[in-house]
Amino acid sequence: MxxxxxxxxxxxxxxxxxxxxxxxxxxxxxxxxxxxxxxxxxxxxxxxxxxxxxxxxxGLTDVHAHLALGSTVEQINKPGDRNDAQTALLIAHCGRVMLDHGFTSAYSGGSGSMLAEVAARQAFDAGWVPGPRLRTSSFERVPGGPMGLQTRFPGRAVREPQPAEVAAFVAEAAAAGVDAVKFLLNGVSAFDAGSNQGEQFHEAEIAAAADMARRKHVWLTAHCYTAESIRMAVHHGFRVLYHCTYADEAALDAMEQHKDRLFVGLAPGIVEADLLRGPSFGVMASEADRREQADAAERIRWVGRELRRRGIRNLPGGDYGFPWNPVGGNARDLALFVEWFGHTPAEVLHAATALGGEVLAMPERxxxxxxxxxxxxxxxxxxxxxxxxxxxxxxxxxxxxxxxxxxxxxx
Ligand SMILES: [Zn+2]
CATH class of the missing domain: 2.30.40.10 (Urease, subunit C, domain 1)
Known part of the structure; x- marks a missing residue:
């Protein structure tokens, strides 16, 4: 060069x-x-x-990218069971589309294949496959369940704590070379109605995961909706918190107290997409789902404004990769930070650039x-x-x- x-x-x-x-x-x-x-x-x-x-x-950073989910503005790929090779091709496709839309960095919100995620990071870094700088992440593995996005969420009320198994999975992910492990502390209502408001993990499991993450030098990322999950994530040193829809004053106080190490990604893009396009893809289509989503959209506006008022780092990145919210639309999140959370455009650009460098763990570069x-x-x-x-x-x-x-x- x-x-x-x-x-x-x-x-x-x-x-x-x-x-x-x-x-x-x-x-x-x-x-x-x-x-x-x-x-x-x-x-x-x-x-x-x-x-x-x-x-x-x-260049822009997206703090909540799902390249492995595979849907882009060019090609809709429905989520499903895939092997590592198929996942690697999807990540390569999504990475190129993301770069085409000005996103030069991405913090992964989780992948079903750690091998594919790490291989894609290496190829993107070497430059022979076009794609963003990628901070890679595994999905969690619920004890007794498979790794990856589940469609039925076993709440913690229906199973015994298994901290050793959860910690062992963090060690396995670190050995595979990922930078972070994502825990779905709450469920996903799009797949299992109402599960956003149910806790999946016992506190002892999260404590064991956090201890292992510190020893292995990986970050923990939380998919968290409820105040209780936010409290757990903050208390146990998670670095990145997604969604936070049902945060209350106490949860926000805890976040503010630890704001020097926390990054938040409220992901307004997926909330808007669930409302506008989910039903035509067969998700969030029932009357109860519609009410839940409309309520979530109201709440997240308040949470976003509170984060801004308290100076808590909130970064654009809206769960792009699902068929109804495809990669390539990522910049919509930037506009939603202005429309919903009251940021100025310059503030959003700062979050998507300088704070992006921080969440990619390269603040000096x-x-x-x-x-x-x-x-x-x-x-x-x-x-x-x-x-x-x-x-x-x-x-x-x-x-x-x-x-x-x-x-x-x-x-
Ligand atoms: Zn996500």
Whole structure:
């Protein structure tokens, strides 16, 4: 690789500060120079790209990605039993679509194949398969059950605690090379009506999992809806909390107390998709389901506003990958942060870039435009700090660069 210089651009550096006119130079896979106003960066033999006044910004991160579920805006693949090879192909397909839509990083919300997830991460990193930087994750395994997304959720009331078995699964996942293990502390109402509000795991199991995760240096991610599950996840040191729909004041207080280590992904995209498109795919279709979802949409608006008020990190990422919420629509979450949670566009862009670098565990290297940061870049036709919806329009993404490689350039 060599050098590329972007001229005639407005730079949004990821901090949340307003854009400024300037230039930026990339050498190999790294940002090496920025200039403001009429200043110029070094040219040398660099390729020049005239940004035509557009916005150059860090690539986007999705905090709740399900590449292995397999549905994209190009191809709907219904969830089902798949082997590792089939899953690897789905992840490769979804990864390419995600990158096509400006998402250069993804924190995985879980996969049915640890082998495929880790192999995809290696191929994406090496650059011979197009896809985002991926922080990989396994799904949990409920004692006595299979690994992966289940469609019937055995609540903790109907089984004995088995902490050793749960801890052993965390060790197995760490040995397989995943970065995180996702626990569905509550069920999934889309598959098992009402199960969002039932707890799956005993506290002793979660304590044992957390202890093992610390020893093996993997993160724990919680799919949690109820205040009780949020309390458990925060108390036991989970790093990423999804959904949090039924958070109450006490749960929010606990989150706020530990906000330096917590990342939240409320995933408004899936809530909207369940309401708008679920029934046409045969999920969330009953009258009771509809009421539950409408109520969830109301609650999550309040939770999102509370997170913002309390300064708790909340990142876009809306469970994309299901047939009714396909990968490629990921930018819809950014707009929902504005519409539902009251963020300014600049705040959302900060969350999707700089905070993305933090949740990818590379805060000093990823998610900002600054010297020494990795060259994961988007050049947007227009000003997304004024119109967040631009990021959902693929033809407005004039340049997509990941790791210094031009994945797309229409200038
Ligand atoms: Zn999910």
């Amino acid at each position: 060599s050098a590329i210089v972007f001229t005639n651009v407005h730079l949004f550096d990821g901090s949340g500060a307003p854009r400024f006119a300037g230039e930026l130079r990339v050498q190999d896979n790294t940002i090496v120079e920025l200039a403001r106003g009429g200043q110029q960066v070094g040219r040398g033999d660099a390729r020049l790209i005239d940004g035509q006044g557009g916005t150059l910004m860090p 990823l998610g900002r435009l600054a010297n020494g940061y990795l060259a994961d870049l988007l050049l947007v036709d227009g000003d997304p700090t004024a119109d967040i919806g631009l990021l959902g329009k693929r033809d407005k993404l004039r340049v997509i660069m990941k790791d210094g490689r031009l994945h797309r350039c229409t200038l």
